[in-house]
Amino acid sequence: MVSHEDWESYHAQLGATDCISHPTSYIPWDWALNVADIASEWVEQQFAAHIAGKPLVPAVLGLDPETVVVCGQLAFVLAEAYQHPIKLDIDIIRYNEALAKWESGLNNAHEGALFAKFPPTERMVLDRPSVVINSGYQIILWYLPGVLNCQRDMYIATTGMGDLLKNSITNGRTSMGMASKWRTHTANFYAAQEPQLDPGCINISPCWFQQGRECHGPPPTHPEDGFMPEVSATLKGDEGLSIITDMQHPGLVSSATLHVMHPRLYLASISTQVELGHWVAKQGLGDMYRFLQHWTSVYTGVAVMCNRHSPSHRDPKCPLEGFDILTCIGGYGHGVMHLDNLGIDLAYDPGVMVSYSGCLVRHGVWVAEGDRIVWSWFMHDSMHNYARTPRTEYAKYSLSHFAIYELAKYNQVDFVLFRTL
Numbered sequence: 521m522v523s524h525e526d527w528e529s530y531h532a533q534l535g536a537t538d539c540i541s542h543p544t545s546y547i548p549w550d551w552a553l554n555v556a557d558i559a560s561e562w563v564e565q566q567f568a569a570h571i572a573g574k575p576l577v578p579a580v581l582g583l584d585p586e587t588v589v590v591c592g593q594l595a596f597v598l599a600e601a602y603q604h605p606i607k608l609d610i611d612i613i614r615y616n617e618a619l620a621k622w623e624s625g626l627n628n629a630h631e632g633a634l635f636a637k638f639p640p641t642e643r644m645v646l647d648r649p650s651v652v653i654n655s656g657y658q659i660i661l662w663y664l665p666g667v668l669n670c671q672r673d674m675y676i677a678t679t680g681m682g683d684l685l686k687n688s689i690t691n692g693r694t695s696m697g698m699a700s701k702w703r704t705h706t707a708n709f710y711a712a713q714e715p716q717l718d719p720g721c722i723n724i725s726p727c728w729f730q731q732g733r734e735c736h737g738p739p740p741t742h743p744e745d746g747f748m749p750e751v752s753a754t755l756k757g758d759e760g761l762s763i764i765t766d767m768q769h770p771g772l773v774s775s776a777t778l779h780v781m782h783p784r785l786y787l788a789s790i791s792t793q794v795e796l797g798h799w800v801a802k803q804g805l806g807d808m809y810r811f812l813q814h815w816t817s818v819y820t821g822v823a824v825m826c827n828r829h830s831p832s833h834r835d836p837k838c839p840l841e842g843f844d845i846l847t848c849i850g851g852y853g854h855g856v857m858h859l860d861n862l863g864i865d866l867a868y869d870p871g872v873m874v875s876y877s878g879c880l881v882r883h884g885v886w887v888a889e890g891d892r893i894v895w896s897w898f899m900h901d902s903m904h905n906y907a908r909t910p911r912t913e914y915a916k917y918s919l920s921h922f923a924i925y926e927l928a929k930y931n932q933v934d935f936v937l938f939r940t941l
Contacts, residue, residue, distance in 0.1 A: 546794055548813070553793065556772040556816040559583060559591050560779035560786070566595030567780050571602060587769065590669040591776055597667040598780050601649035605917055608862060609641045612654045612880060612914070615861075616840050625834030625882045626702070631860070640863025647867040651917060658914040661859070661881065662781055662843070663866055664873040670769050671849040671871060677766040678717070678824060678893050684754050685720025685826055708829045713851065713891050721828055724763065725752040725821025726811030727796050729902050749796070749906065751808050752821065760807070764814045771817035774845050774897040778818055781843050781875060782915040788904065789818035795907040819845070819897040826893050830885040832860050835878030837900050841914045843875040845897040852890030859883055 547554050558580055565577040579588045615638050625631060652661035668674075678685075690704045702708055709719040727749045755763060779786045793812060800809045838844050848855070848870060855868035860882045866874060868885060870892075876883070878898070904911070 547790060548794070548797060550813065551797070552768060552814050552816045553775075553790065553818070555583075556775040556818070557790070559587060559772055560776040563591045563595045563598075563776040564779050564783075566592060567598050567602075570596060570599030586669075587772065590769070590773060593669050594667055594773060594776060595780075597649050597664045598662075598777070601651050601662055601664055602917075604648065604650045606644075606646075606650050606652045607657075608652060608654055608660070610638055610654050610862070611656060612658055612660060612840075613656070614638075616880060619879070621836075623834050623836055623879065625832060631832075631882060635861060638861065640861070643863045643865070645865045645867070652862065652864065653917045657917045659781070659917050660862070660876060661864075662777075662873075662875040664875075665867060665869065666871050667873045668773075668847055668849060668871045670773055673766070673769040674847065674849050674893060674895060677763070677770070678826060678895075680759075680766055681722065681754075681763065681824060682716070682718040684722050685824070686718040688720040688722045702831070702833075703828075708831075710827050710829070712827055717826055717891055717893070719827040721823065721825045722754050723752055723821055723823050724754050724767070726755065726764065726815045727793075727800065727808055727903070728752060728820055728900060729906075749808075749903065751811060755807075755811060761810060761814065764811055767822070768814070768816045770847065770895060771815065771819075771822075771897075773847075774822075775816060775818045777845055777873070777875065778843060782841075782912070784912045785842060785899075785915070786818055788909050788912050789899065792904050792907040792909045793818065795909070796903070799907075817897060820900045820903050821898060823896040823898060824893075825896070827891055828894075830883075832858060832882050832884035834880075834882050835898065837902075838878040838880075838898060839901045839904075839911070840877055840879055841912055842877055842899050842901075843915075844878045844899070845873060845875045847873050847895045847897075848892065850890060850892040852892050853888040855885060855887035855892070857883060857885050 547557060562577065562580045562583075568574075569576050579592075583591075615634075618634060618637060620630070623630075646663055647665065649665060649667075650661075650663045651659055652663070653659050688704050689706050689709060690701070691706050704721050709721075712719055729749055751760070754760075775786070778789070793815070797809065797812050800812060835844060848868060850870050852870065857866040857868040857874060859866065859876075862881060866872075868874070868887070878896075901911070
């Protein structure tokens with residue numbers, strides 16, 4: 521991402537700068553999330569300039585050329601999507617009320633009943649950048665084909681996870697009604713054409729709750745007082761830190777994307793990670809703190825999948841007002857993502873990014889023959905709750921927010937003042 525010299529220079533200057541008035545100045549100065557925040561602000565500036573048809577903001581000093589190119593492309597495609605809204609005749613508030621608490625999306629009878637109650641007015645196929653909004657102008661979906669310029673980073677990082685992916689596949693009897701079983705069952709994977717790739721599905725998180733061990737309420741003072749966040753099992757080894765380091769570039773992209781899609785959730789997520797960092801430091805959990813220190817994403821974690829079939833399902837732990845981010849690369853020829861309850865099919869070709877609440881949107885994927893790598897960045901509200909971070913509202917669509925360039929969150933003068941390297 522940045523050279524060691526630039527990294528040290530940046531942190532030295534940031535630590536000596538009075539950034540009290542900057543919304544995210546409370547990020548620890550030696551965290552990689554600081555660099556992600558710099559890039560995220562620049563993407564937001566570029567996005568606002570594209571929307572308003574104004575001159576673009578100069579690239580931020582200290583970010584390497586590859587990051588600048590990736591972020592520039594991201595801002596451009598996000599703006600293209602925002603200028604092509606698609607409004608659906610569905611009320612997601614009422615739709616959410618009809619969902620079961622831990623809806624897996626695998627019960628066809630239940631899904632059929634929901635479909636009858638909230639039928640799509642028409643079916644459509646999307647193949648260009650778009651945002652999908654509901655009748656109340658809440659944003660349901662961001663569709664960003666061709667946005668990924670960090671495919672090499674994803675590929676190299678995934679090949680480095682080969683043993684973890686290979687060992688993740690389970691055997692034995694399973695039921696499609698059990699959401700926790702089908703995701704890793706051998707029947708849902710196919711052999712890789714590239715010898716460097718291993719099929720599998722793993723979760724990576726520097727700080728999360730193991731399944732069924734979520735804690736609701738304030739963090740306990742002592743580890744023995746209750747359920748505690750843990751480092752994901754995939755990082756509990758000698759290679760843990762190198763895995764996170766290899767993921768820094770894609771993680772930065774996920775942060776910058778959320779900064780545009782849902783600014784309040786972005787800030788809430790940063791607040792959660794910083795609060796967790798303070799708590800982890802007090803507990804003396806050195807490994808967890810080092811992982812948080814090098815984690816560039818505002819998301820709780822990421823699911824890394826290679827050559828997995830994905831039947832139509834939901835992801836019940838995603839906040840209803842949140843956005844999971846799915847990034848897909850590979851050597852397959854063509855793919856389609858089915859969003860059953862919205863009546864939408866998406867062209868799902870390599871280099872695509874799709875973002876929605878995995879709880880709200882029932883989704884499945886079909887791909888032609890070939891290798892497919894998917895990184896699904898997820899956010900667990902249990903971590904926000906543990907850090908006592910208030911829940912945010914749904915992101916709403918309003919093109920008028922960008923009618924005047926000066927309405928962007930930071931004008932260029934402020935940006936240079938607060939983020940000079």
